[in-house]
Amino acid sequence: MNTSESMPPVTDRSRPPSVDQILTWPLMARLCSLYGRPLVLDAIRAGLDHWRRQPRPFDDTDFVTDVEQAVLKAVAPSLRPVFNLTGTVLHTNLGRAPLPQEAIDAMVGVASGASNLEFDLDKGKRGDRDDHVEARVCRLTGAESATVVNNNAAAVLLVLNTLARRREVIVSRGELIEIGGAFRLPDIMARAGCKLHEVGTTNRTHPRDFDEAISSRTGLLMKAYTSNYRIEGFTAEVGESELAAIAREKDLPLAVDLGSGSLLDMTALGLPAEPTVRETLGKGADVVTFSGDKLLGGPQAGIIAGRKDLIQRIKRNPLKRALRCDKQTLAALEAVLGLYSNPDTVARRVPALRLLTRPESAIKATALAIAEPLRAWAGAGWETSVMPVKSQIGSGSLPLDLLSSAAVRLSPPAGNKRERNRQLKLLSSRLRQLPMPVIGRISDESLLLDCRCLEDEAPFIAQLQPETEAL
Known part of the structure; x- marks a missing residue:
């Protein structure tokens, strides 16, 4: 932009012109029309404060450039692709899984206007937003029912608050994980209104540790996968099948937090083994929580899959409304889950895979x-x-x-x-x-x-x- 023709010359360079004078310059009028007078006014005032502290004479060309750059910086998006x-x-810091084009198109399709987010087109009355993804999740995992919230930490929080509020949750001491941003499983339990009952030791936990800890105060048995660290050497852990048998005997639900939550056999893709949601449910877990934006390769979301009666209780929790996903997230997740219907092409079509x-x-x-x-x-x-x-x-x-x-x-x-x-x-x-x-x-x-x-x-x-x- 040619600034020399966009302003009158400053004759007295011993001091800057007034705000009102600067606002009359053609370039400033143009900036006001493009970005709004308040923003330009703030940039002018900040620029004048800066120049008054300078030992050198006022330079109108440099000043206009500074103001223009300040305005452009203020309106530039902060969230950018890299x-x-x-x-x-x-x-995590760079947005986790990149989305496939199908998911992007689905988000754009529902973002620009009205959609049937909570409207049943067949019945012509209010519907459930989970209906857009629940059937796909169940088909891919073998779960009886499923629901979706805004991330996996929220999924764990909702499960704990629904199934074990004011009761004890028994977890192996070696699984008391801390995820990014210093969010710790014990802290999530406390916010969910549960009391943590840790059993075993850091490196070894046995079935008897769970058996002996169960009492009338127990509300839930839980297993959390340590997806961000590994304990090796002299170790022992209680698998899902053993935990499920203990839970059934005591008439307690078993919740498993998979974290990454793969829907595929990763070894078939030449990648390290990771338990799938279907395998975990097949071993007896009543509820499984996992992320939508990690190994699944979709948008940020927390998916809860499992027994229908427990999922229905979870859906009725008032916290569910506070943690629910918006229409763009559900549209993207539905599209990504749809790509999993063809196991022969999913590894090519889901960018993360x-x-x-x-x-x-x-x-x-x-x-x-x-x-x-x-x-x-x-x-x-x-x-x-x-x-x-x-x-x-x-x-x-x-x-x-x-x-x-x-x-x-x-x-x-x-x-x-x-x-x-x-x-x-x-x-x-x-x-x-x-x-x-x-x-x-x-x-x-x-x-x-x-x-x-x-x-x-x-x-x-x-x-x-x-x-x-x-x-």
Whole structure:
């Protein structure tokens, strides 16, 4: 934008003009019409405060540029797409599972107007929003009934509050997990109005530990999968079948929190084994909770599947309304679940599964394609090379099971360790300032860009050109 023709000249540069004067400048009027007078007024006042603290004379051209940039920054979206080159496919901080196009189309379809979210088109009266996904969940898991809330922590909270409020919940001490953001299972139990009764030891829990702990105060037996850590060595745990037998004998429900919640045999895809929801219900679990946005590859959601009588109780809990999903989430989840109806194509059509099963040769080809453009963009002294690395499935989904991958390694110019670390941080910052930010990881005095999640390198390379670089 040509600012020299958009404002009258400032004759007295010893002090800035008034707010009213600046508002009469054509560029400011244009900004007001585009973004609103209050926002522009705030930017002008902030800009004037800044200039009054400067020892140099007022510069109208620089001032207008500052105001325009401040306004554009204020209206720019905060939530933006990024290139995930961290090596963690289901990255919690980067939005976890990417959605298939079918899910995106379904969300757009219901977002722009009215929908039959809670309206039964056949009966012509009010319906249940769970109806859009319940039958699909039951068909894929073998559950009698199912319901959906906004995430898996909410699913666990709702199950506990419904089935064991003011009663004890017995859990193995080795399964008292903490998930991201310092959310701990014991804390969720307390908020649900339950009393935790932990049994066994950190590394060994036996069936008799549960048997001896059950009393008239017990409301629920629970098993939580430790999806974000693993205890190895001298260990023992009570499996679902054993727990289910104990629960049936004492007429108590058994709830299992699977966390990641796979619907497929992951080993058939060449991935590490993970218990499926169907297997867990088949072993006797009465209620299973799992995520929609991890190994399932859908939107953020918490799915509760199991016995019909228990699910109906859960649905009637007043908390269900507070934790329910909106129409876009349900539309996306329905679309993703629909892709699972064809087991022969689901691994290709669900992006999370496609990225997890991407051949190492294809990843290496991508790394080779972007290595030289990256070297040229990084500048003098930087070196690039392609090296084998290990990708992580997800910080909360099989974090200890690694996949063979390939990365571009950017090594900084020569210097002492402190200087090299400074250069790495600067380069990481430059990558984050690109039009579509690039997120990698620093390791062993190098910046690694794992290419597992970069299926199309063309947009990545295009923004490395000087005319599109944003520093």
